[in-house]
Amino acid sequence: MKLSTKGTNAMLALFNMALIYPNKLVSINELAMLSNISPKYLEQIFYSLKRDNIITSKRGAAGGYSFAKPLSRISVYEILCSLEGTMEPVKCLNEVECSRAQVCRTKPIWNAMHTKMIMLMKSITLEQLVKDYGDNNETIN
Amino acid sequence: MKLSTKGTNAMLALFNMALIYPNKLVSINELAMLSNISPKYLEQIFYSLKRDNIITSKRGAAGGYSFAKPLSRISVYEILCSLEGTMEPVKCLNEVECSRAQVCRTKPIWNAMHTKMIMLMKSITLEQLVKDYGDNNETIN
DNA sequence: CTTAATTCCTACTGGAATACTAGGAATTAT
DNA sequence: ATAATTCCTAGTATTCCAGTAGGAATTAAG
Numbered sequence: 001m002k003l004s005t006k007g008t009n010a011m012l013a014l015f016n017m018a019l020i021y022p023n024k025l026v027s028i029n030e031l032a033m034l035s036n037i038s039p040k041y042l043e044q045i046f047y048s049l050k051r052d053n054i055i056t057s058k059r060g061a062a063g064g065y066s067f068a069k070p071l072s073r074i075s076v077y078e079i080l081c082s083l084e085g086t087m088e089p090v091k092c093l094n095e096v097e098c099s100r101a102q103v104c105r106t107k108p109i110w111n112a113m114h115t116k117m118i119m120l121m122k123s124i125t126l127e128q129l130v131k132d133y134g135d136n137n138e139t140i141n
Numbered sequence: 142m143k144l145s146t147k148g149t150n151a152m153l154a155l156f157n158m159a160l161i162y163p164n165k166l167v168s169i170n171e172l173a174m175l176s177n178i179s180p181k182y183l184e185q186i187f188y189s190l191k192r193d194n195i196i197t198s199k200r201g202a203a204g205g206y207s208f209a210k211p212l213s214r215i216s217v218y219e220i221l222c223s224l225e226g227t228m229e230p231v232k233c234l235n236e237v238e239c240s241r242a243q244v245c246r247t248k249p250i251w252n253a254m255h256t257k258m259i260m261l262m263k264s265i266t267l268e269q270l271v272k273d274y275g276d277n278n279e280t281i282n
Numbered sequence: 283c284t285t286a287a288t289t290c291c292t293a294c295t296g297g298a299a300t301a302c303t304a305g306g307a308a309t310t311a312t
Numbered sequence: 313a314t315a316a317t318t319c320c321t322a323g324t325a326t327t328c329c330a331g332t333a334g335g336a337a338t339t340a341a342g
Contacts, residue, residue, distance in 0.1 A: 062317080087142050089142065185331085203341085285340105298328090302326095311315090
């Protein structure tokens, strides 16, 4: 029941990005240094985030990344899903029909857990995080 | 962010046990057959559950397992913790001091998630599960 | 007192997932 | 042209987890 380090590092990097470069382009190298993450690793993380339309990019020299939409519309849920695939506590939840479906009585538990977790994670946006925890300009590493 | 199969199988087996043998001793072999789990695997699961005082046992011929306390006092949280160690979404939550502690601003997010998940899982007991989903005598497999 | 049934405990193995690295193609500002 | 950057795929190494194995200890029953 642990998050992947990709997920948590994505949060770390995006928080710093929201804090310091909310409206500027920032390169992988710069943000990686700032967040104490290997540039190559962060690159891979940003590859997913871009695919899922959380960030956009400009290629070439003086290129970089920026947010694809307002911080108020980027939730923790969206970020984590991009890196983890889905946030379901058991695989069977999104299967149309699992082999035990007819008799499974534990599924409702996992379903309830999933629903509450999603609600919570959707309710936390990058904007809110910056407001709550970004009051000085120290970055996370 | 997935539960281990040990955790979900523990739930499965304990649910069946609560349903059919609430006050009797039941052997690993019988319960394993019923729940469609390998006996040796279930044995290992029950080893943890016993260590954490969720079930007790009687050794020797005609021995077996039974609950260590009333079903109303056995929560999903307790069961899962026994198998998964802890339910924290990131390792650092229970560390006295993680290397990033001074500057980490994402920790509050994981903390909030953790708290809500615990609340939910603590609120679901085996007693409640049997009441809600155990109305006929079919076992789970 | 022997046997069979059972829990108890530790260790092992194979496979899957994850963390992280590598390398080079494509793009673009200067 | 060159340097800086994103883009994309593939690879490796490690860690974790599922599941197995084997035998010691205990106990009921004949």
